[in-house]
């Protein structure tokens with residue numbers, strides 16, 4: 427403990443840094459449960475609120491939450507972010523479902539709140555982020571590209587947020603290199619057979635018992651292919667990235683998309 431100027435005791439972490447009060451939204455879900463464990467294990471973080479469906483959001487503010495971690499559902503996450511911004515609570519968001527419209531709306535909400543931060547991260551896994559970077563770098567060398575994401579069967583959205591972001595990054599790299607559309611002579615296909623079209627990159631979603639979160643990027647050129655693959659076998663793989671975002675968000679007001687910048691990638 428240290429003493430603040432108003433003589434209120436302020437808990438401190440080892441090294442005398444102030445402890446960060448964390449609230450978890452979606453605390454009873456697969457990711458939320460893991461975040462609760464990770465926060466409880468971190469000496470510099472204090473778990474002050476666990477909120478799930480049906481609970482009162484004001485519990486977060488009442489508990490003195492400084493940073494919320496949201497792993498809920500695409501259909502409720504915008505309301506949660508709005509609540510956090512209105513209550514001057516930083517928000518680290520792993521929930522999927524963000525398009526340009528949603529990001530612009532959040533930026534508008536943040537405009538009158540220059541001290542509040544929102545980090546939206548399609549994936550907190552270091553390996554997944556590296557895969558995205560490698561795919562971006564390799565994109566201009568291969569005329570053909572397809573993204574395949576593979577997940578547990580309880581996932582509500584498809585394709586995954588990570589796959590959409592990966593495809594968009596690849597598409598941007600291809601545009602920058604003035605590449606033509608990938609060769610594909612298909613004129614006759616059952617609907618869905620060629621996957622979803624994300625800015626010209628086909629994205630395929632597999633749902634399979636036994637899986638957690640996996641992604642492949644397949645690239646092809648004359649006589650060769652390159653396969654990049656990442657596997658999250660356990661949700662613990664996302665926790666270092668989540669905790670990094672929680673610790674950093676106070677220094678990053680405004681809207682941040684992806685944690686690549688926090689990792690120096």
Ligand SMILES: NC(=O)C1=CN([C@@H]2O[C@H](COP(=O)(O)OP(=O)(O)OC[C@H]3O[C@@H](n4cnc5c(N)ncnc54)[C@H](O)[C@@H]3O)[C@@H](O)[C@H]2O)C=CC1
Pocket residue numbers: 451452453454455456457458477478479480497498499500502519520521522523547548549550551583587664
């Ligand atoms: N960015 C990343 O690295 C990762 C993102 N995700 C994403 O996180 C989200 C959650 O994934 P899971 O934990 O697997 O789902 P889940 O279904 O296990 O958990 C979601 C939880 O949110 C709760 N919830 C629903 N509405 C709520 C509300 N209005 N307020 C508070 N809680 C509410 C549910 O009751 C449930 O406990 C998904 O969008 C998923 O794609 C998942 C893994 C990693």
Ligand SMILES: O=C(O)C1=N[C@H](C(=O)O)C[C@H](O)C1
Pocket residue numbers: 522548549577581582585586587588589638639640
């Ligand atoms: O629902 C999941 O499990 C995951 N969701 C995120 C996504 O949609 O990209 C991240 C990771 O793939 C796990």
